[in-house]
Amino acid sequence: MARGVAMEHNLAQSSIDLRGIYLMLRRHVRLLASGGLLGVVLALALLVLIRPQYTATTTLMVDSREEKILNDAIIAPFRPSSNAIASEAAVVVAPNVLKRVVERLELARDPDFAASPRIPGVLGTAKAQLFALFGIRPREPNTGEGLSDEMIEVIESLRKSIEVTQSQYTNLLNVNVTSRDPRKAARLANAIADAYLDQQLEGRYNATKRATEWLKERLEEHKGRLRQSEERFEVLKARLDLVEKDGASLEEKQLVRLNEELVLARARTAEARAKYESVRRQADGRALDEKQLAEIAQSSLITQLRTQLAQVIRDEDSLRSRFGYAHPAVVKVHAEKRGLTSQIDEEVRRIVAVLKNELDVATSREASLERSLKAATLRSSDQKSEYVRLKELQREAESDKALYEAMLQRMKQAAAQETWKMADFRVVAEAVPPLTSSQPKTKMLVMAGLGLGFGLGIGLTLLTGLLDKTFKRGRDVETKLAIPHIVDVPLLPARQLAAGGPARTPDQSAFHFASEHVGSPFADAMLGLLSSLQSSSREMPIKSIMFTSSTPGEGKSVIAANFAQTAARSGYKVLLVCTDLRTPTVNWFGPTNEPKADLVDYLNGRAEIEDTVARSSHTAIDLIPAARSAANAASLLASPRMEKLLDWGKANYDLVVIDTVAIVTCLDGRMLARRIDATVVVIEWLKTRFDMAKEAVDLLLKNDARIAGAVLNKVDFTKAKLYGINTIA
Secondary structure: OHHHHHHHHHHHHHOOOHHHHHHHHHHOHHHHHHHHHHHHHHHHHHHHHOOOEEEEEEEEEEOOHHHHHOOOOOOOOOOOOHHHHHHHHHHHOOHHHHHHHHHHHOHHHOOOOOOOOOOOOHHHHHHHHHHHHOOOOOOOOOOOOOOOHHHHHHHHHHHHOEEEEEOOOOOEEEEEEEEOOHHHHHHHHHHHHHHHHHHHHHHHHHHHHHHHHHHHHHHHHHHHHHHHHHHHHHHHHHHOOOOOOOOOOHHHHHHHHHHHHHHHHHHHHHHHHHHHHHHHHHHHHOOOOHHHHHHHHOOOHHHHHHHHHHHHHHHHHHHHHHHOOOOHHHHHHHHHHHHHHHHHHHHHHHHHHHHHHHHHHHHHHHHHHHHHHHHHHHHHHHHHHHHHHHHHHHHHHHHHHHHHHHHHHHHHHHHHHOOOOOOOEEEEEOOOOOOOOOEOOHHHHHHHHHHHHHHHHHHHHHHHHHHOOEOOOHHHHHHHHOOOEEEEEEOOOHHHHHOOOOOOOHHHHHOOHHHHOOOOHHHHHHHHHHHHHHHHOOOOOOOEEEEEEOOOOOOHHHHHHHHHHHHHHOOOOEEEEEOOOOOOOOOOOOOOOOOOOOHHHHHOOOOOOHHHOEEOOOOOOEEEOOOOOOOOHHHHHOOHHHHHHHHHHHHHOOEEEEEOOOOOOOOHHHHHHOOOOEEEEEEEOOOOEHHHHHHHHHHHHHOOOOEEEEEEEEEOOOOHHHHOOOOOO
């Protein structure tokens, strides 16, 4: 069983108990509220102490109007993109831009930006002397044409108050300037925007001017080169006696013309040969296609003759079927048929002859052109190299001319752009003095203070929870001590304790609470404790029960007295033995008879057991009290007479209840542990520490005690839900 409880404890430790953390925060809600309140107070204090800062904003936008006016500009227009706009944002805070602002607004005299005089301290003087020993000269201050040290310091101070941001998904740049004076913030933001635009205009003008000067130099060079190339071309053209403006000779033009005519002649020859061969094959095979012949020979006569022949053949077939072969009409039609056939054959022979003649003419024309082309080629071969050189000179002159004209056009554009003043950006919203401060932000600071306060409260709560090593739930008993948790005993209400009667004090009433308040949660807890012990006694009868605790004041004596009275009401004959010989508490009992001796007298051998028993009709139990303390309490409880007392009690009573001292602080209870049938450990809720209870259990186990379990005492059920206890009081 102990091993199973230990495994459950390990599993509980390996996971985050979110419900436990929630309950812990609820238990310390006042601490959380105090932390939040403290954070708000600190935030308000900071608002009072921190001097307000004001931020003014000037908005710039990419200006695309120039691109529409000068689409072919020498200096390429600005193409807005996220990287390009981010680069321009860095240019806004460049030293050369901020220098313009410093000089224009005379910020070197402004106390917010003025450079403080540098007076070398002791460390700086010692450092300079040490460098001087090694021949290292200190840095010379900047006093030349560049930025002086004072100007650099002023620019750096100004840069710290500037923030340039890009509006998302737009082509806008926001120049934010923060200052203690709202009017100064607006003036600086507008001055920075103006300085940036002036810088852009000046840069564009200088770039255009340099481009114009370069174009002028290149233009003069190309002008001379064009003149030379044209002169060389005209000289060679005159020497070759060329009359065409494009530089082509008559021989060259004749070659081109002959080539074109030869191509056409070859096409005509091929066409004539195809027509002739097609008609000749049909004529030889006597399988004429009148439609094809009409298309080739462009003659409709054959079509007409074939149509007449078809009609005559139909008439012949009709007359022959009616009159026979010898009828005059049939003979006449047959003669017409022969005549038409003869005419068709004659027309075909004529068409073949015509096509043959056309083929011969085309072949002759082709051969003539080939001879003329060959002769012209031989004549022009001698001047071929000169013509190639002429073509080269012509292309060179044309290229120089095109380049010269392009550069001339670009130079005119550059000259026009020198007077065109427009920057890539323009101001779309000038800065105005802000009405509210940007720093510190009241809501944000208060929320931060509130969050910090709550965080501090949560941290203190968690720290308190981590440091709190007391028992809060019955599960803690089982996981920390590996013993069963029997019952939760509620805290006794002070109002009912005070109503115990005029003869008793509230402390005395606590020992009789279960008897006087039957049906109360406390009395029900005692019944539950008795029932649990009865259930465990089925395996081994329990005749003696000892109630103990790890430290004094946990309520073990009250539990023992009320348990004994509850068992007596349930029909048990109960003997309660008070073995606390160091701080005896027996004034609550109110015996009917006055015993002749107490437990100390018996253990010292000065009395018998019967002389120590006190009886009370009110409580229905018998009591052997310890009326006084004893210095040798441990040895007395370990004596044979104590063992004899226990045996006598088991023989004469149904149940012997032992009330003993705290286990950890005194040795007395350990002497009795091995002689008792069952030991109940009383643990005070939210007070007993884990280590003390663990030590008590270990001491009991070392003395062979049979631990029945533990009782969680003084549980305040009005706060129980905050600790995960679901028992309804």
